[in-house]
Amino acid sequence: MASQDSESNAVSQVGGDRLIMVSNRLPVSLERTEDNDWRAHPAAGGLVSALDPVMRRRGGVWVGWPGIADETTDTLRRVLDERRHAEGDYRLEPVALSAEDIAGFYEGFSNEVIWPLFHNRFTACRFDPGYWQVYQRVNREFAHRISEVAHAGDFIWVHDYHLVNVAAALRELGVYNRSSFFQHIPFPTADIFCNLPWWREIVRGLLSYDFIGVQTVTDRSNFLDVLTTMFDRVETEASASGIDIEIGDDGLARHQRRLRIGTVPISIDYAHIEKVAASEESLACAARFRESWGDRTVVIGVDRLDYTKGLPEKFEAFRELLRRHPELRTHVTLQQHVVPSRQQVPEYIEQKQEIERRVGEVNGEFTEPGWVPIHYIFHRMDQPELMAHYQVADIALVTPLKDGMNLVAKEFCAAKRDGNGVLILSEFAGAAAELGEHALLVNPHDVVSTAECIHAACRMPVAERRRRMQAMRKIIRAHNAFDWVEEFLRAAGAAA
Template identity: 40%
Template sequence: MTLEAESYDFVVVANRLPVDSVTEPDGSQGWKLSPGGLVTALEPVMRSADGAWIGWPGAADTHIDPFEHDGITMVPVALDETEVERYYEGFSNDTLWPLYHDVIAQPSYHREWWDSYVTVNRRFADRAAALASHGGVVWVHDYQLQLVPGMLREKRPDLTIGFFNHIPFPAYGLYSQLPWRRQILSGLLGADVIGFQRTADAGNFQRAVRRLFGYETRGSSIRVPLEDTSERRPEKSRTVVARAFPISIDSASFAELAQNPDVIERARQIREDLGNPKTILFGVDRLDYTKGIRHRLKAFAELLQDGRLDAEETTLIQVASPSRERVAAYMELRDEIEMTVGRINGDYGSIGRAPVHYLHHGYPRDEMVALYLAADVMLVTALRDGMNLVAKEYVASRIDGDGVLILSEFAGASDDLRQALLINPHDIQGVKEAIMTAVDMEPRERKRRMRALRRRVLENDVAKWSQTFLDELSRASHASGGAPVPGGADAEDAREDRE
């Protein structure tokens, strides 16, 4: 029996496979697990439940048979060049992304992009329907695949289906602009449990459902009418749970890396290479217009101009990893950021001393932890962000109990990390004051705040996030008479009953 012919009790469906292609020393092509909290959280469940992960390999016109990697079955879904352009770069990232991020950039609405989105979602749904065992569990992830739950429900009503939205869900006044707003909601309501990063996002979704469909909502529950009320399905409705499950990180692994002598030495070397400035400010983001990079650069430049910060004593490191480089809005953003950095360094720099060190590439995790340890102040100025895990990575890495986190109130992480200095990134004067508060903060106050932040991040890690979601999915499955959910509370009860 081939891998594709097997069935699986637990299937994850995401836009991307959790592996990257690598060239082995002998020249052959191999795979390595991608770094990321989602992979870390689901690995144990996938292995124990004999799970499969469905996703795109990341390159157009790449046709690969299912394969096993590190105990997990990988099931690639191919996209051709046109689908990458229309489904991924187009509808996902030039329609949904800006719309769901409060229209910071103007969304584009094209019918051919929507048609491609439907086609690709159908392909993912068909693959999941073919792979999932009877009564199995399918967990679908993120905005690229919002139609998959509904499509799966039509083909496989025996399945327990979860969906998690990793980005914000917009208020109805914005969401209502979407020409295909009803179709997206119908797709999501095919799930038994729909997870969001923030309570406000879940509330926005429920309001959209009430406005467009008139369905009854109570607490986190939505009553969805059933079209089939025959003898086989005599009930008139099913319950969908829509609530917040704030995602987190593998905090223990960051704390462990921060204790590595090589990483500690690298942090010391970074400060030395920068001339041992009094204060290092640090920002790390994908190069995206939602991250507020322009706002923090403006605030920093004004502090230098006002003389409140000294360019000889203060350095800003800005890491901006490449993102969606074929999308026009991102190309324009890169040009603007690089021009701004050049202007600041030209106005306030000196020989051997640049106020801003701008780095347009990604870094491995150990280098990132070294940068977190080297930074006195972490700047997270997102204009809109589902969660922002960088804020949590910084906190988890600060095993010395030092450092100050400046955090946008428009990032989901602000719900958890209340001991950060919370800012409105649109208020440049407020950002400036927060930076000065962080720079001048007494060591005792820094440590008090960081201690509280670390307690929160270490207690609520990514394993707890996945467990909480699977427990909710397990309750939904149990209520509908379904099988125990792998990794959920009912699975442990079922195991004990068998024993």
């Protein structure tokens, strides 16, 4: 266990020897088969897709839950070693969770409290004190597992809202390695955040880290506003790595230590996406898709099942497009892929029913022989198939109501190897800060303006489409996932 007699001694010994990555989920999920054997498969999600290639290049240890309940740590570690470790470039360290843990920590506090609150859905929150107790307990369990694998000199990088209290729990265990936290989702304004009954405890948990990274300048500003709400004296100073924050005597024993917060937007493995898009498997899929769609304009949507993604609003905008521009009927199709997610959470069950009702209404109103306006598919895809869909699509409709970044927008651009395509992007997605000058920005609540934006994209000259797409591809290529990691580690003072 990486403990020291004092915090100052531990900090002075940190040299960034290994990277300890910590997230709610491991990049590999385990499940038992019907014959009581084990199956391992890649975990889904934007965080895993961004970080796995980085860990494969850098090495280190990844701590997280492997997606199965009520198994012992020893069993999970053995199965991971057998099924994946031999082919991996970094070590996987599992955290064992019970069904009760998952219900209270993940489905409860993480997804019925923090997730809706941080996405401006205050009315969807369920402030159950039992959830908060389980959340704290699971964060302590993650900290315990980290303490067993971390050595003095290792740098601990904790990810996202599930694990805010890990650094504080590590300090309680006597582990003082340098640690940083990255918030993948938006950080809300102070008036929304302070509705959380335990908002002070969450802030104190964040203040236990040495560095906090967020997606946008707005997220950083919102966090600073929360600090000024909580403390009498908060002093900030711009630095090369972001904003240095010094807080007066707050009873947290921080004294002269400073917290840094920086804007470090996440990105994708651009070269890998291009490589997959150029693979024989992906190109063969793309050829089949092009033959299927013919000369129709294809608008693609790829969204995880979530009420933050604005799917009902998207379908209403497409309905408005067909009503206002009947000449586009039979000539344009929305191909909407929805990825299953959190299907035990009541809000998500209701969301799925709502979007399927909207799809049925639009298709019922406009379908003609040989043409269905919306092709809705509820499924998962492997990367070659997804890249094929991106390459065939003329327009990507990425319209979340609130999103930390949204990597679909970046993946679509990276996959457009011919440089011909239009990205319609919500102004409430973090990606708008980087791509907004060249994408077509919309307010997804305004279905009329969104409909007109789709119409403009359908009629956009090829030269303008290429100019905009090439500019976005250049931005993403110049700031890929590896650049993001190095930028974060430099800002956190732990660059290798």
